[in-house]
Amino acid sequence: MRLTILSFITLVFLTSCSDKQNISSEMYIGTYRIMDQMVPYPFIIQQKKDTIYLYNNKGNSIDKITNTSINKNKSLNFQEKHLKITQKEDDEFLAFDLLDTTNFKTFKNGKPSPKNSAKFKKIKSENKLDLQKVKKEIGKFIWKYDVVEDENSNPNNDLEIEKLFYFKNDSLNIITNYYYQGLKTISEYETKSYNFFVIDSIYFLSLQKESSNPQPIYQIVRYDSNKIELRDFSSRVSKNIIFHKESISVIDYTELAKNSSIYSNCFDGYQGEYYFGDDVTFNKGNEYIINYVNENIPKNETNSGYLIVHFNINCSGKVGNFGLIQMNRDFKATAFSKEFVNHTINKVSKLEEFPASNSQLERLNYKDVHAFLMFKINNGKIVDVCP
Structure with a gap:
């Protein structure tokens, strides 16, 4: 009798574990393609049960395939992307789009070049957020980011650079201020589109311009009324960046924008x-x-x-x-x-x-x-x- 009960408990336990494994989800964020140029690659791949989903930079599921794993030399053949896995580690992989001969250059023998692959990084849920609250509050304030420079930045030893963000309903307005020894030298102004979305309790902020000028997707790590913390995957080493609530009013910000020169790269990737x-x-x-x-x-x-x-x-x-x-x-x-x-x-x-x-x-x-x-x-x- 005791053996029967023990066997039943063991069966229930194993079944429970199996169910948890089956419903688990692994999420990978597209960071950039081309290792020495780091052009943003704004897609998300999710593996859930026996299905792999592909999301665009607005968080919309654009395709799915039946597959059980993401392994080296395997191909994820979505309708518009055939992603050949050229390298696979525990927390990242490189994928080469066999259908995109314009952006993914091969070797002379026609084989995929790992250098020209897109890098995907595994991410996990951080803190539970009220995304509706974020969307409602974020446009009421101006947010300041003291720029943390990386490989995407121009050489700079002596300028302090800050960005001021205003999330309007239809656009993200960005003022870039350059300071030298506490004196503001010049300011630049540009606008982008943006979007907040959530996939399986992981929260994202994505930026958008024209489809020919891809912009990065950031993971939202935490948010409160004074601070937004994001994880930035756009350089070789991912980093956390923080937006602090600034005391400047929206009216004053609008005046600053009017007095700033308008500048934007035509292609932000490289x-x-x-x-x-x-x-x-x-x-x-x-x-x-x-x-x-x-x-x-x-x-x-x-x-x-x-x-x-x-x-x-x-x-x-x-x-x-x-x-x-x-x-x-x-x-x-x-x-x-x-x-x-x-x-x-x-x-x-x-x-x-x-x-x-x-x-x-x-x-x-x-x-x-x-x-x-x-x-x-x-x-x-x-x-x-x-x-």
């Missing part, structure tokens, strides 16, 4: 270098730049050295996304006066005679380029610039 493809040097030449920046230059600077302003040139020839590096004549770190730096960066931001940039190389797909101007300074005056 910027080429100025020396790729066609010549994207300044149309009027370096002599013009020297004379232009020296106009009304502050007289309080007496140091000598090099001031390097990094920036992007977008497909319309506009300038934005700044970085700053300063060196003395021995190429060691130095600091010019805030007035001198503010003047120089403002002058560069107003240059409008750069040619529009678009990739002319099949192996490098970009619409914007990273460029820089290295000013040689002698006793507070610009005497040369390169490239």
Whole structure:
């Protein structure tokens, strides 16, 4: 009798465990494709029981297939994506879309290139959120993010960069402020679409532009009335980023936006270098730049050295996304006066005679380029610039 009861309990226990395993769900978020370019790949894959679901950047299930596992060399053949698993680890995998020959380049022998694969990272539920409360409250405030730079950022040692976010009903408005030694030098403004969604108690914030300009999906880790914590998967090492509630009013924010220059990359995933493809040097030449920046230059600077302003040139020839590096004549770190730096960066931001940039190389797909101007300074005056 005792053996019969024990056997029954064991059977119930094993059945219970089996049921839990069957209903368990594994979630993978698309981080980026192309290992050395990190173009966002905004899709989510969920494995649940014997079905694998594919979600887009708005959290909509766009396809599903019957499959029991995600393993190396296996293919997940959705209707519009045939994802060949080229590498598989416990918490991530690389997938190559066999149907997308434009964005997924093969080797010459036609085999998938792991470098050009898309990376998916396993994620798990963090904190339970009231998503309706988040949607209702988030648009009432302005949120500040002190930028944590990574491989997607332009070279920068000396500028402090903050972003101010305003989640309107129909758009996300972003002001980027650049500070040097506490002085705001310039501000940029752009808008994107956004969406909040939840899949199996995991919460997401996704950004959207045109389909040809993919934007990342963030996992929402936690939210309260003063702070939003997100997990950012857009660089090689995922990181948590925090938006803090800012004291500025919506009215004041709107005024700041009006007084900021409008700038946006045409393709946020990757910027080429100025020396790729066609010549994207300044149309009027370096002599013009020297004379232009020296106009009304502050007289309080007496140091000598090099001031390097990094920036992007977008497909319309506009300038934005700044970085700053300063060196003395021995190429060691130095600091010019805030007035001198503010003047120089403002002058560069107003240059409008750069040619529009678009990739002319099949192996490098970009619409914007990273460029820089290295000013040689002698006793507070610009005497040369390169490239």
